[in-house]
Amino acid sequence: MAASRQITSMEVKTSEDHLKVNKMKKKVLRKQVRAQHTLMRHEGIDCVSHATQSLVIANAGLGNGMSRCQLLRILEEYGLVETLLMLPNKPYSFVKYGTTEEAKKAFDALNGKEVTLEDFGQNIVLYINFVEKVFWQNAAPASLPPGLMVIEKIISPEEEKRMLECIDWIGDEDTENAEKTLKHRRVKHFGYEFCYDNNNVDKEKPLPGGLPEICGLFLEKCLKQGYIKHKPDQLTVNQYEPGQGIPPHIDTHSAFEDEIISLSLGAEIVMDFKHPDGHTVAIMLPRCSLLVMTGESRYLWTHGITPRKYDVIQASELGPKVGTITADVRDLTLNRRESRTSFTFRKVRRSPCNCIYPFVCDSQKGQQRQVQPSFPHNEMEASKLEQEYVHKVYEEIATHFSSTRHSPWPQIVEFLRSLPKGSIVADVGCGNGKYLGINKDLYMVGCDRSENLVDICGEKNFQAFVCDALAVPIHSGSCDACISIAVIHHFSTAERRLATIRELARLLRPGGTALIYVWAMEQEYKNKKSKYLKEKNGSRDKEEEISTGTAQRPPSDQLPASSSQDSACSDQLLSDTKDEGGGAKPVADSRLPVHTNRTSFHSQDVLVPWHLKGGTKKKGGSVDTELFPAGSKESQEISPVFHRYYHVFCEGELEAMCRSLDCVRVQKSYYDQGNWCVVLEKL
Template identity: 70%
Template sequence: METDSISQQKLSKTEKKLRQKQMKARHTLFRHEGIECVSYPTKSLVIANGGLGNGVSRCQLLCVVEECGLVEALLMPPNKPYSFVTFGRTEDSKRAHDSLNGKEIMLEDSGQNVVLYFNFVEKVPWEDMMPTALPPGLKIIEDLVSPEEERQLLESIDWAEDESIPTAQQSLKHRRVKHFGYEFRYDNNNVDRDRPLPGGLPDICNTLLAKCLKMGYIKEKPDQLTINQYEPGQGIPPHIDTHSAFEDEIIALSLGAEIVMDFKHPDGHVAGIMLPQRSLLVMSGESRYLWTHGITPRKFDIIQASEVQKVRAVTADIGDLTLNKRRERTSFTFRKVRRSPCNCSYPSVCDSQREDTAPSFPINEREASKLEEKYVHEVYEGIATHFSSTRHSPWPRVVEFLRGLPCGAVVADVGCGNGKYLGVSKDLYTFGCDRSMTLMDICGEKGFQAFVCDALCVPLRSGSCDACISIAVIHHFSTVERRLATLCELVRLLRPGGKALVYVWALEQEFNKQKSKYLKEKRASRVTLEEFSSDAVKETGDNDCQSSLHPKEDVAQFKGRCCNANQLIHAKLPVHTNRTSFGSQDLLVPWHLKDGMKKKAGPAKSQQHLAGSADSHAPSSVFHRYYHVFSEGELELLCKRLDCIKVQASYYDQGNWCVILEKQLRVPCGPLK
C-alpha cells in the first residue's frame, strides 16, 4: 500500500509538471503568435513543438494524431514550430488532448527528441495563410536544360584552379564560389568595373545564353557569372543585388537539386518559391529591385507534399506542406554589369538615387542634435509599433546581469524601448525611460513603470540606482562628446558600488562568420593618437581619433582633436546595405516598415518625411537610423575617460561590444580633468 502511495505521488508530480509545461506552451503561443487557446474541448487543437519550423515532418505528425481518430485537416504553417489539427469528432480531439500531451517523438535525420503539447482552439487561422503569388517580375522556367546539358555544365567547373587565380576567388565559409567576367565583391555587394577577370564567361555557357536571349528572358547578353555550390544545410542571407552594379534582368540556373528560395517584400510579406532542378529563375522589375531574396541555411525545405504543380509558392496549399531533404545544389547566376546610374521606380532602396539625400557627418553640437532628431528620434517614433513587434526575446547575458543583482535592487533601463527587460525579475524594482512616446505607451500597456526623457539628461537624483542598463542606445549618438556625456549620465545615476551594463553595435559583427574587411584594413593601418594627422583623415575618411585615444590625454585636447577630424569629414553618411559587412563606422541603417504597422503621423510629419529618403513611388516606407558602430576596444577606452568607474568586464555578445562598469566609492564622477 505504501509503495502504491509513493507511485501515486510520483505520478501526480509528473502530471503536474506536464500541466505546467502545457500552460507555458499555451502562454507562449498567445504572447508571440496571437494564438488563443480555450479550456473546453473543441474539434481543433494547436500542437506546440510539432511543426515544420522545428523539424517535424507532415507524415510523422499525421502518424501520431491519426491514432486518436479521423483527422479532417492538418495545417502546418511554413517555418513555424507548431501545427493545427482538426478531428471529425470532438471526442477524438479530446482523446488526443488527454493521451498525446507530453508525447516525445524523435526527429527524422537529426535523432533529436521533441515533446508535443496540445491545447484546444476555437479557430484555426486558415484565412490568415492564403495562397501566395509569385513576386511581380519573377519567372521560373522549368527544364531549361536537359539532364545531359546539366551534367556537362557541372563537369565543366574546375574547383581546383581557385588557388592559381590572382583575384583570390577562394571558397566562402558557407559555400564554394567562382566568378567569371568580373569578381563579385561580397564586402560591398558590387563589382570593380575597371578590373575585368581574364577569359570572360566560359564558352560552355554560350548556348544557354543564346537560348535565353531568343526566348526573351534577357535583353542583353550577361558579362558576369557567379557559380555557387551549396551543400545541404548551407544558404545565403537575404539581399537585393545592388541596383547600381547590375542591369535589370538577373537569371539563375539551378543544377543538381531543387531548392526553396525565400523572397521578402519590405512590408514583411514573405513568399517561399520552389526552384526545381534544371529550372531558370528570372528576376526583373519589382522582384529584382524591391524584394530581398535568400536561401535559409537548413537541411530540409518546406515543400508541397504532392508534386502536381512544382513551380509555385510553397504556401499555395497550406494543408499540403511537408519537409524535403536537401541535396547538393549548384547555381549559375548571370548578370549584366551596369555602366550608368540606376533610374528604377524604387528610389527609396536604390543606391543610385538616394545618395544625394543622405545627411553629412555632423561637425558641431547643433548639427549632431539635428541629425539625431531626424534620423533617430523621429524614426523610432515612426516605426515604434513595428519595432516593438520584433523585440520580445531578452538576450541571455543581459538577463544574467539583471538576475545577478541583489533582491530589491533599483534598476534603471535608459533607452528601454518596449520594455522587454523591465519584467525580467520580480525581485528587482525596475523602471525605464526612452525618447519615443509611442514606445513608452507600449510599456504602459504592459504595466511597466516608464517615462519619456533623453539619455543625455535623465530626471532622477544622482546615486539613486543600484544598477543601470543601456542596451543598443549609445551608438545612436553622433559625436564622441555626446557618447561620453551619455556614459557620464548613466554613472551619475549609480550609487557608489553600483553597476552599469552597456551594449553598442560592433563594427566587427560577423556576416557569414567572416570578420569585416573594414576591420582587417583598420587593424592593419591603426595608428596611435600621436601619429594621427589630418592627411591620414583625408585619406581614410574615417574618424580614427575616436577609437585611438590615449587614456591619459587631456580631455580638452581630446575634444579638440575630434572636432578637427570631424571638420575634415564633409562626405555624406553612407547608407548601409543590410546583411553586408560595415564599410564605415558612421552610417545610416535602413528599416523597412511592415505594412499595417505605420504610426499615424501629424500633418507636418508624413511617414515619408520620417523615413528621411522614402519616396511616393515606394509601396512602403523606408526609414534610416543613424549609427556609430564601435570598433573593438573603443567602448572600453571611452569608459576609461571617466575617473569614477572601474571597467569590470568587457566582452562581445549578439553582434555588440559590451562593458560592465562599477562606480567607485567616494570619488566625484565626471570626465578626467
C-alpha cells in the same frame, strides 16, 4: 503467515507502482500547464479546460523539426483529422478532429508522450491542450516581387548534368578563374571576378577564357525568349551544401545591368526576398529552374538564402511547385536540403545606374539631398510639418518600428498594475499596442495616428482605432486613467503640446490619473548616464528606436548638470515659447537640424533619422546590412532614411506645462532613462 506476508509485499509493490504513475502524471500535468501558459503569453493562444474537437500540440511543429507526414501518422491513429495546421518557424501545431470524442482520445493518449523526430533523431515530449477553434489564414498566394519570374524546367536533366560537370572545382586552382571557399559556400567566377571587399568588379581586368562554352546555347535561349536584353559577360557559380546560405543583399547597381538571372542545379531551395518596408516573400526555386530579376525585384528588394538544413515548403503534390511558400498554411511541411549549385549570369554595366531607387543606388548617392524643413511659425505650418515628418514616416516604418517594440518599461507597467480592477484606460498614441495587454484586469483601448500601427494592434486582438491625439473620439470624463508614451514630443509647437495634455485631462473622470513620457534633452541626470548611453550596440528594446543598427533614440554625450545647455533649457519653459502673435518662437536657425545619433542634443527641435532596416553596428556608425552585405563600402554609406520631428524636453518643462492647466494637479514628476515623466490627476 507466509501467504499473508506475500500479499503484503505485493500490496507494497502495487502501491509503489501507483506512486510512480501518479508522480509521472503530475509531472506531465505541470509541463502541460506550463506549455499552456507559454502559448498564451507568447502566442496569444487561449487553451480551454473542457474537451473540444481541436487541440494545440506543443513541441510538435515545423519550428522544432516535426514534419507533417510524421505528425499526421501519429494523429490519425485516434480518428479522422479534418485539419492540421503547421505554421512556419513555430514549435507547435493545431489539429481538428471530426468529433470531440476522437480529440479526447488523442489527448489522453498523446499528452506527455515521448516521440523521436524522424530526420533529427531527437526525442521530444508532446504536451497537448484543448482549444475552441483552429485559426489559419487561407489567403491567396502573395504576389511575387515586381519584375521577378521563375521559369520551371528551363533545361533538361541531361543539360543540367553537363553544366555541373563543366565546373572543375579542383583542376584549375592555379588559373585566374579563381575559386574561393567562403564562410557559407564555395564560389567561382568567370568573365570578371566579383570582389567581395567592395561588392563590385574591376571592369578593366576581365578574366581569361570568358564564360564556359556550354553556357552559350543557354544564354541564346534566354535572349530569344526575352528573359534578358543583354548577353551576360559575368558568371558567378555558387555551390551550397545543406546548412549553407548567402546573406540578404542587393547586387550593386553600378556593377551590373538590370537583368540578373540565376539557374538552380542539383536541388531545389527556398530564397527569401524582402522589401525595405519589412514585407518578405519566400520563393521556391525548383531544380532546373531559372530565376529572373529585373526592375524593382533586382534594384530594391534584398534576396538571400537562410543557412539551414531544412526548408518549409508546400506538402501537397497538387500544390504550386513554384511561387510563394505560405499560400496555404494547412499544407506546409519540412524538406531536407541537398547540395545545390547556382549559375548567376550578369552583364557588367559601363555607365552609371539611373534607376528610380536613388536611396539604395550607389551611382546616385548624394544626389538626392532632402531639403530640411523650417521651424513652424503658425498652426498651418505646424500641421504640415507633423504630417510630413511624423504621420507619413510612421506609416512607412510601421512594420519595422513594431519589430523593435518588445519589452515594456517597468515604471509604466507598475502604473498600469496599480490601477483598480475594471478601470477603463486609454492609451493615446498606442503604437503597436505594447502596453494594451499588460494588465488583464483593465479594460484598455488604444488609439494612434498611424493606420498601419493600429492594424498591427488588431492582429494582436487589441482594441484600437485611428485618431489624432489632439481630438480623441471618447466621451469626456469616461476614463479612469490614460497613458501617453513617447507621443507629445512629436507635436511641433508649445500650443499643440499643451492641447494634447488638455485632451488627456478631458478624457479623465475627476480623480483619474494620466502618465506621460517624453524624450529628455538631458541624457545624463544627477551624474548618472542613461543605461542606453552605456549600451553602445543599442540592442535593448526602448520606447523609441532601440534595435540593432537602426536610428535609435539618440543618447547624448555627458552633459554636466550645470552646463550652459541645461541653463538654456530651463529658461525656455511654456511661458517663454510664445511670441506676440501667439505662435511658437523659432529657433535661431529656422532650418530644423538633423540630429546625429549618439551625440548631444544641440537643439530642442530636431529631425531624428530612422534607418528603415538596420543591420549591425560598425566602426563609423550604423550600417544597413539588409540592403548591402556587412563590410561593403555601400553598407556604410547607403541606407533608406526617414526623418521624424521631435521636440526634446528640458528638465521641468513638461511639469510646468501640466501645472499651467487648472483642471489637473501633478502627483509625481521623475526622470526615467532619457525621458521626462509626469503623473497627473484630474481635479
